[in-house]
Amino acid sequence: MALFYQHNINEYTKLGIWFIEEPESFFLEKVPVKREVTHPFKRLQHLAGRYLLSYLFPDFPLEEIRIADTRKPFLENEQFHFSISHCGNYAAAIVSTDNRVGVDIEQISPRIERVAPKFLGEEEASFFNDDYTLFLDQWGMRGRVFQEFLTMIWSAKEAIYKWYGLGELDFRRHMQLKGNIAIQGDWIGIPFLFDKTHPVPLSVVGRFFEEPELTLAWVCT
Secondary structure (H helix, E strand, O other), rough: OOOOEEEEEEEEEEEEEEEEEHHHHHHOOOOOOOOOOOOHHHHHHHHHHHHHHHOOOOOOOOOHHEEEEEEEEEEEEOOOEEEEEEEEOOEEEEEOOOOOOEEEEEEOOHHHHHHHOOOOOOHHHHHHHHHHHHHHOOOOOHHHOOOOOOOOHHHHHHHHHHHHHHOOOOOOOOOOOOOOOOOHHHHHHEEEEEEEOOOEEEEEEEEOOOOOOOOEEEEEO
């Protein structure tokens, strides 16, 4: 068993992260085969993510999972709402019987600074380029901490994208950081305004893991 992390959000919703160290045969005992996943490592990620769904909720009907045109997996009767994310040897899943959900995990790396313009809106970029980085520079924290929080914002927007589920979202325009980030213990509350057809305030919850260096973000509403 390689459950890396589990958090029971409430009586209806659970999330977990699985460290993939088992062979494919371990997962195939529980997970139906999907022939369209042919790359060996991606197939292993695929199986681990679905195995985690049934680990969190043993009565999860894995065989009933369908794939929408947007590539989002779903259940037609919506008995469970769920979302899956993969990053290297880790798979994350969130499952709820009550609310729409989205989850994302990301590995922290310097590359995030190069791709940040693709997902930060003008106000967000101004905050990270001016006020926030000035604060970090004053305390000698510019490098890694900057990359951690950029990765967290990216991860939060990926979680929102999966929560929405219909595709065709602009990460810079349709998902905007609005308000103050709140830190309480291990958890980070990140307020967003989601505005595709009409404004919807969303609260994304995230946390960092030091070993391995991962971000986790989820939304449930």
